[in-house]
Amino acid sequence: MTAIVGVPLVRTNPVALSRGYRFEMVKLVSQWRIRLLMVACLIAPAAYSAVVSQQTSLPTDAVYGRLMNQSGWAGSLAILVFLGTLLLPLLTSVVAGDIFAVEDRLGTWRHLLVAVRSPRRIFVSKALAALTVILVLLVCLMVSSTTGGLVSVGSHPLPGLDGHLIGSAELARTVVLAWLTVVPPTLAFSAVGLLGSVALGRSPLGLLAPVALALVLMGVQVMPVPVALRVALPTNAFIAYRGLFTDPAQLGPFWVGLVVSLSWTVLATLLAYRLFVRRDFTDLANDGSSRLVLRGFAPLAVLVVVTTVVVAATTGATGSGIEKAKVEAALSTSFSNLYVLQTDQLNRPPVTVSQLGTTTSCEKGGSRVTDEGAGAGWRCTVTWTLPGTTAVGTAIYQLEIAPEGRYVADGDGPKEVNGFFQVRTPAGDAPNPLWQFDGVVDLLGS
Amino acid sequence: MHPFDAVRARSVVKTFGDVIALDGVDLDVAAGQIHGLVGPNGAGKTTLLGLVLGLAAADAGTLEILGMPMGRALSVADGVAGFVDGPGLYPTLTARQNLMTLLALRGERTSRSREVDELLGRVGLAEVSGDAVRGFSLGMRQRLGLAAALLGGPRLLVLDEPANGLDPAGRRQVHDVLTDLADSGATVVLSSHRMDDLASLCDEVTLLSAGRVVFSGPVHKLAAESGELDYRLITSDPEGARGVADGTPSLRRVTARNGSRQGDEQALVVRGPEAALDRLVAQLIGAGIAIRELGPVVPPLEAAFLALTGTEADINAEETTR
Numbered sequence A: 001m002t003a004i005v006g007v008p009l010v011r012t013n014p015v016a017l018s019r020g021y022r023f024e025m026v027k028l029v030s031q032w033r034i035r036l037l038m039v040a041c042l043i044a045p046a047a048y049s050a051v052v053s054q055q056t057s058l059p060t061d062a063v064y065g066r067l068m069n070q071s072g073w074a075g076s077l078a079i080l081v082f083l084g085t086l087l088l089p090l091l092t093s094v095v096a097g098d099i100f101a102v103e104d105r106l107g108t109w110r111h112l113l114v115a116v117r118s119p120r121r122i123f124v125s126k127a128l129a130a131l132t133v134i135l136v137l138l139v140c141l142m143v144s145s146t147t148g149g150l151v152s153v154g155s156h157p158l159p160g161l162d163g164h165l166i167g168s169a170e171l172a173r174t175v176v177l178a179w180l181t182v183v184p185p186t187l188a189f190s191a192v193g194l195l196g197s198v199a200l201g202r203s204p205l206g207l208l209a210p211v212a213l214a215l216v217l218m219g220v221q222v223m224p225v226p227v228a229l230r231v232a233l234p235t236n237a238f239i240a241y242r243g244l245f246t247d248p249a250q251l252g253p254f255w256v257g258l259v260v261s262l263s264w265t266v267l268a269t270l271l272a273y274r275l276f277v278r279r280d281f282t283d284l285a286n287d288g289s290s291r292l293v294l295r296g297f298a299p300l301a302v303l304v305v306v307t308t309v310v311v312a313a314t315t316g317a318t319g320s321g322i323e324k325a326k327v328e329a330a331l332s333t334s335f336s337n338l339y340v341l342q343t344d345q346l347n348r349p350p351v352t353v354s355q356l357g358t359t360t361s362c363e364k365g366g367s368r369v370t371d372e373g374a375g376a377g378w379r380c381t382v383t384w385t386l387p388g389t390t391a392v393g394t395a396i397y398q399l400e401i402a403p404e405g406r407y408v409a410d411g412d413g414p415k416e417v418n419g420f421f422q423v424r425t426p427a428g429d430a431p432n433p434l435w436q437f438d439g440v441v442d443l444l445g446s
Numbered sequence B: 001m002h003p004f005d006a007v008r009a010r011s012v013v014k015t016f017g018d019v020i021a022l023d024g025v026d027l028d029v030a031a032g033q034i035h036g037l038v039g040p041n042g043a044g045k046t047t048l049l050g051l052v053l054g055l056a057a058a059d060a061g062t063l064e065i066l067g068m069p070m071g072r073a074l075s076v077a078d079g080v081a082g083f084v085d086g087p088g089l090y091p092t093l094t095a096r097q098n099l100m101t102l103l104a105l106r107g108e109r110t111s112r113s114r115e116v117d118e119l120l121g122r123v124g125l126a127e128v129s130g131d132a133v134r135g136f137s138l139g140m141r142q143r144l145g146l147a148a149a150l151l152g153g154p155r156l157l158v159l160d161e162p163a164n165g166l167d168p169a170g171r172r173q174v175h176d177v178l179t180d181l182a183d184s185g186a187t188v189v190l191s192s193h194r195m196d197d198l199a200s201l202c203d204e205v206t207l208l209s210a211g212r213v214v215f216s217g218p219v220h221k222l223a224a225e226s227g228e229l230d231y232r233l234i235t236s237d238p239e240g241a242r243g244v245a246d247g248t249p250s251l252r253r254v255t256a257r258n259g260s261r262q263g264d265e266q267a268l269v270v271r272g273p274e275a276a277l278d279r280l281v282a283q284l285i286g287a288g289i290a291i292r293e294l295g296p297v298v299p300p301l302e303a304a305f306l307a308l309t310g311t312e313a314d315i316n317a318e319e320t321t322r
């Protein structure tokens, strides 16, 4: 075989990764769906924060929802709650779940392969492009939700989830950190999106893999499962930021969530990569099969088992993680801190936490039920020393504790301590801080 | 031009599970040629062109593209461009953006936008260059796919069924572009399931049937492969003509069905060698019967195609709009 004289025959190298990445970005950003999503992420949280914080009925279901009219930062935090439940998985679905499937839909695989000449680089370009868009959307959400709250309510201090007052500057830092803590689980769900997109192609289940996963995991989380399994699920990492709002910070769930999220990210990405590079691109009919689903997702189930065992072994956590002693300690701390805050808001002589010497005694659902676990049946009696006297005060709280450790305490008398009345705050009149408040029980604590 | 094969395939085999898509295919395409690949649906055209583009590797046999042996998939030589199974385009981008992003992907200067505009003009899409491909017809997509393949001046252009969805004007435009390209020394391999698409354009054609090559060579030689043709005559005296035909040696009268046109029970259809037809014409004239129309029922190339591929697919049932 002779080549044409003077014309060197060069075997083409695959295109550079950076150009493949840019190509994928152009394609993504040209989609109306993505543009609309970006606009929505920029506008909706700001609008929500601004509008809801002016309402009389606040979203008390969300942690910090009840404080949205007291500080702009609360709006951002309330939105973070909604994101973790289903919105972020949905967002990763729309972006990552479609990034491979779109080429199936358009029939452009062969074209792309001829142009790029390396399935590996196509995979990496697509994964990075999807990740970029998802992170940009997350930043949009953060900026928007914070701006909306700050513009309409302003930056004011807020009590933490243990009642201690967090000043504006520290609050700003903590809110940004809180948003950063949802990045790892978002990565995990994005990787699941990639896997669904590769394994299931055009089928709707492929697009919605992250949402389907989130729904399944949410189903698991509302059940009274052992605490080791609960914190080993990637959805738990979405709420780990709560630990940042106590003093000292409860970082156990965060570190476990970080490791779990990164394990999911790495494993799901590797699985997607393996399925992708082994795929037969000459076969147009190939867009996933149940066999691929098993091969793709079964290892993730194994990962859940492994991480659960590891968490159980390293933290020694057993049961629901919600025990009588922990509930009592958490409520004592919150009550003391909020009592100090209330004293200040009512312009009474200052008092310190140690002067109060608060103790709490809780029981759940009468004498026949063990005092353990989530539920609405907790009833606690708080006892403290009245400032400047040796007399003790007592107050009653009804607690509703969610399985993931968040509780809502509802004051049940005496009225002058934890009943409903207005107090003066820098942001205007607000309900008595001891009336109803949110707190957390550290599931991994002892 | 140096005598040189742009494509040389020897005993190429490609199977998909139980399906043998290519069953020992030999193919030689000289550089600078426009080579047609013809065959009925499922003959293996797309599979073969996919191998040439390097989308997959052959299971057996050897394949050399522009003088380089093909090993692994995607190890294709520089200068090979084209598409199989439809042009790959992104509907959310405009025609121009589709080409520009491709250029950027290859790391070529975006300052080559003049070349892009010129290419769009050549394929007749200058007016719609700013429109999103979403709204393009199949024919417009085919032409844009061609423009995309022409970016950077390929030395081997591979096109799978480029005539699909094109109207006659579009087809002529594509023919012109391909002819110009071949004149400049590049090689074109294109496929079609219709012989008539390729006859006027190609130097040589290869006929594929069920994964095997049944003919390969210059178009005019293919006509000779057609064997006995059916001829249709319209005369001034159909009754008399029928009698004359029956009396002509080595000529058979066939009942016209397949090729019959509307409302002509008057037509006489005969089958036999050309010499016998010559005799029939002479005898008709001798008998004072005027011949108003005479021609093959099926054009020779089409007849050769049908005979060689063994498909009695009726050529009237075509999906392309003409």
Ligand SMILES: Nc1ncnc2c1ncn2[C@@H]1O[C@H](COP(=O)(O)OP(=O)(O)O)[C@@H](O)[C@H]1O
Binding pocket: A282, A283, A284, A285, B016, B017, B019, B020, B021, B039, B040, B041, B042, B043, B044, B045, B046, B047, B048
């Ligand atoms: N990826 C594939 N998987 C299974 N069978 C295939 C695949 N690609 C092609 N085939 C089969 O190979 C044969 C040739 O197909 P193809 O090359 O597409 O034919 P053509 O393009 O001539 O219509 C057909 O029988 C087709 O069903």
Ligand SMILES: [Mg+2]
Binding pocket: B042, B045, B046, B047, B160
């Ligand atoms: Mg085909």
